[in-house]
Amino acid sequence: MDTKDLALKFSEMGEFKGYDFECQPIPGDVDVLQITVEDFEEIPCYVSVTDTQILCITYLMGEDEVNPETRAEMMEEMLELNIPMPLSSFSKIGERYVLFGALSINSSFDDMCQEIITLCENSVEAITALEEFLL
Amino acid sequence: MSILKKIMTAVRGGAREIGELVVDANGTRIFEQEIKDAQTHLDRAKRDLTEVIAKQMQAGRQLETLKKDIAEHEGFAGQALEKGNEALALEIAEKIATMEQEQADQQEVHNSFSQHATRLKELVKKTERQLKEYERQLTMVKTTESVQKASAAITNNFASSKSKILSAKDSLERIKQRQQDTFDRLAAAETLEEESSDKGLQDKMREAGIGEQANSANSVLERIKAAKK
Numbered sequence: 034m035d036t037k038d039l040a041l042k043f044s045e046m047g048e049f050k051g052y053d054f055e056c057q058p059i060p061g062d063v064d065v066l067q068i069t070v071e072d073f074e075e076i077p078c079y080v081s082v083t084d085t086q087i088l089c090i091t092y093l094m095g096e097d098e099v100n101p102e103t104r105a106e107m108m109e110e111m112l113e114l115n116i117p118m119p120l121s122s123f124s125k126i127g128e129r130y131v132l133f134g135a136l137s138i139n140s141s142f143d144d145m146c147q148e149i150i151t152l153c154e155n156s157v158e159a160i161t162a163l164e165e166f167l168l
Numbered sequence: 169m170s171i172l173k174k175i176m177t178a179v180r181g182g183a184r185e186i187g188e189l190v191v192d193a194n195g196t197r198i199f200e201q202e203i204k205d206a207q208t209h210l211d212r213a214k215r216d217l218t219e220v221i222a223k224q225m226q227a228g229r230q231l232e233t234l235k236k237d238i239a240e241h242e243g244f245a246g247q248a249l250e251k252g253n254e255a256l257a258l259e260i261a262e263k264i265a266t267m268e269q270e271q272a273d274q275q276e277v278h279n280s281f282s283q284h285a286t287r288l289k290e291l292v293k294k295t296e297r298q299l300k301e302y303e304r305q306l307t308m309v310k311t312t313e314s315v316q317k318a319s320a321a322i323t324n325n326f327a328s329s330k331s332k333i334l335s336a337k338d339s340l341e342r343i344k345q346r347q348q349d350t351f352d353r354l355a356a357a358e359t360l361e362e363e364s365s366d367k368g369l370q371d372k373m374r375e376a377g378i379g380e381q382a383n384s385a386n387s388v389l390e391r392i393k394a395a396k397k
Contacts, residue, residue, distance in 0.1 A: 061321025063314050072346060075339035081318040085307050088315065092322075094336035126319045160340045167337055 035082050036064035042142055043068060049146040073153035080149070087136040089148055091156045093163075096128040100168050107166035114162065120148060121155040132156050172308065196309055203302045210295040217288040224281035227274055234271045238264055 036058065043056035043066070053071035058064065059079075066080040079090045099107060111123040111130075121134045132155055134148050241264045248257035326333055334342070363369075373379040 059321050059325045061317060061324065063317035063321060065318045065321050067322075067325075072350075073343060075334050075342050079318065079322055081314060083307075083311050083314045086311070088311075088318075090315075090318075092333065095333070098335050098337070126315060129319075157340065157343055160336045164337065164340065167335075 036066050036080070039080065039082070039142075039145070040066055046142075046146075049143075050150070052146075052150055054146070054149070068149055070150060070153045073157070076153055076156045078149045078152050080145075082138070085138055087138060087140060087145065088133060089136070089145075089152050090126075090131050090133045091152055093123075093130045093132055093156060093160055094167060096130075098167050099130075100166055103166050107163055110163065110166070114159070118155055118159065120151045121159075123159070132159055196306070196313065199302070199306050199309060203299065203306060206295060206299045206302060210292065210299060213288055213292045213295060217285060217292060220281055220285045220288060224278060224285055227278040227281055231271065231274050231278060234267055234274060238267050238271065241267065 040056050040058050043054055046054060048054065055069045055071075057067045057069075059067055063081055068078045068080055070078070076091050079092075081088050081090075115122050121132045124131050124133050132152060134152050136144060136148055140148075241260055245257045245260040245264065248254075248260060370379070
C-alpha cells in the first residue's frame with residue numbers, strides 16, 4: 034500500500050466510525066499525506082510509507098514552546114507516559130516534539146483509520162498532560 | 169559502530185536543521201551495494217554447497233558399491249579355497265586388495281567433500297545472518313531518511329501555504345473550546361426541546377399548582393362525595 038492508494042481510499046471513505054476524515058497529499062521527496070480528523074483539525078496527522086512500515090506522526094510542540102527550566106522533567110514524564118499511552122509513542126524530529134504510531138506495511142485500512150483517530154486523541158491527552166511544562 | 173549510534177552522532181553533530189539529512193543518499197547506496205554483494209555471495213555459496221553435497225552423495229554411493237563388491241569377492245575367494253584352487257583364490261585376493269585401496273581412496277574423497285560441505289554450510293549461515301543484520305540497519309537508515317524528508321516536506325508545505333504551525337497550547341485550547349461549544353450546543357438543544365414540548369409546560373404548571381392536577385386519592389374522594397350529593 035503506497036501513499037497514492039491510501040489517498041484514494043481516504044477520499045473515497047469520507048467517514049470512519051463517526052469521524053470525518055480529510056486527506057491532502059503533501060508534495061516533496063517523500064510522499065506524505067496530511068490527514069485531518071473532524072474535531073481535531075488543529076492536530077493533523079502525517080502519514081508516510083516506507084519499505085517496512087507505515088508511519089503516522091502528529092506534531093505536538095516546538096522546542097521554543099518548552100519551558101527550559103523544566104525541560105528535563107518533561108522528558109522524563111514523556112518516557113514514563115510512553116508505555117501507558119496506547120499505540121502511540123513520543124519522539125522528536127529536529128526541533129519539534131512529536132507523537133507517532135508505526136504500523137506494519139501489511140496493516141489493513143481500518144487499522145490505519147483506527148491508528149489515526151487514536152493518535153489524534155492521544156495528542157490531545159499528551160498536550161494536556163504536558164501543558165504545565167510549556168511556556 | 170552500531171547504526172543507531174551513527175544516527176545519534178549525526179543528529180548531535182549539527183544535523184539538527186529540519187531537512188538536513190542524517191544519512192546522505194550516497195551512504196545509503198553504498199549500504200545497498202553491500203547488501204547486494206552479500207546476497208551474491210550467499211547465492212554462490214548455496215550453489216557450491218549443492219554441488220558439494222551432490223558429489224559427497226556420489227562418493228558415498230561408490231563406497232557402498234565397493235564395500236559390497238569386496239564382501240562378494242571375499243565369498244568367492246572362500247569358495248575357491250574350499251575347492252582347493254589356491255591359485256584362483258590368490259588371484260581373487262589380489263583383486264580384493266586393489267578394491268580395498270580404491271575404497272580407501274574413495275573414503276578420503278568422501279571425507280574431504282563432507283568437510284567442504286560443513287564449511288560451506290557455516291559460511292551460508294554466517295552470510296545469511298550478516299545479510300539480515302545489514303537489512304535491519306538499512307531499514308533504520310532509510311526510516312530516518314524518510315522521516316526527515318517527510319518532515320522537510322511538511323515544513324515546506326506550511327511555509328508555502330498561509331497557514332502556520334499552531335502552538336501546542338493554542339491547538340489544545342481550540343480543540344477544547346470546540347468540544348465545549350459542541351457540548352453547550354447539545355445542552356441548549358435539549359433545553360429548547362424540553363421547553364417547546366407540552367410536557368415541559370405541563371410539568372411547570374403542575375409545579376405551580378395550575379391547571380389539571382394529577383389524580384390523588386383525595387381528589388377522587390372529593391369527586392365521589394360530590395356525585396353522591
